[in-house]
Amino acid sequence: MSQAIDGPRLPAATGKPKALVVFLHGYGADGNDLIAIGREWRKLMPDAAFVAPHASERCMASPQGRQWFPLTFRDPTERAHGVVAAAPGLDAFLDAELARNGLTPDRLALVGFSQGTMMALHVGLRRKVPPAAILGYSGMLVSPEALAEATGKPPILLVHGDRDEVIPVEALFAATDGLGAAGIPVEWHLSAGLGHGIDGEGLRQGAAFLGSMLKPRRTIHRAASQA
Template sequence: MSISPNGARMSSQNNVKWVGSKNNMNLNSPLKLIAQTKGNNIKNIIISLHGFGDNAANFSSLANEINIDDVLWLFPQGPKNYPMGIEGAQWFPLFSDPKEERRVSEDCILQIMYNAAEQCKLETKKIFLLGFSQGAAMAVHCGLKSKEKLAGILSLSGFMIQPHVIKSSYSGDPIDTPLFVAHGNQDQVIFPATYFDMLDSLKDMGAKKMRSKMYSMGHNISQEEIRDITKFIEEYR
């Protein structure tokens, strides 16, 4: 059992919904989670975090767009409902103090990551953290703040949370985890200037392996971007 952010007790196992054939692993999750395996031999885990107001079920269609075998896809859902959306969720509020709920989300994401690694008998360096928009902010925050060597962190149309906190945790050590940072030059939700600020911050922190690209699009994921995501994952898996 675990405690949800609103204090209610919930069964971790009952939170996991398998798409397709169910794997025998005993996945536990403090959040609603959609899991999907591709291939017969899991070599990597891709934890994918949806954007503000979206949900795990909708974002899980990404697994069908990225053609990579021998992968366990995990799509957690933000712990708090987004009251203005239909079945929408959020990782932290945008219109009130986010610190406590952001910490809850961070703890839940890392718990999912470590549990999945244990169940698949994989090291964390075989795990990708991917996110879109607010989910990208959480992927970068969790992946870098934890200081675990991951297979890669992918930020799609995102932004950075408290870069000074991440920078201070490294104390001059380089960031070994490969990074993929993508954004749309017509994004009216998270302005393109945020993308350039993020690149400057990551370079200043000592990111050694960083790939970045600006796409001709708005606040969405394009087919060109899908192809680049696939190449990045295949290169660093």
């Protein structure tokens, strides 16, 4: 059953946001799973507002959780169909959330985990105005052959555990190869000994990456020429 996309929010620590960080949770979880990261990152990015929406569909495999799209693992095309079907609702939520915070679309950063990374990459690369950054944990790039649809080339950081038992580490290298072939800048970090999750080093690298990409833009004042 679908419902309107909404979830927990954290206002900018400084009061007035200059950027928006949106967390996209994994299959069977919900927005509460990732918003705690925002509480830590507020200390490093005090000008950023954070939101972690619950996906619109209830997850049949985990009735207390949500899903961006169903996964039966029987249909090899279900991920491709799933991200396409879920994209319009998420895209509309992002636009509304930017408007809520009085921000332009280029001040957006997407952070995904697992299925949320699939959504972050699919939607982020097709936004009318590219986001400032995309950060993906333990996920994959769905339909790399469709990257001709990409409307921009935002900077991307992908983080993966080398012992991931849910989405094998090969998905990280397939994603970097696909993005690189499309001319989209991508960095990656491999967490040694980590399964399907996020470790402290991954969080540190993710925060540093977003902090760099979301630095307030400098305004250059030019002196008026004198006659």
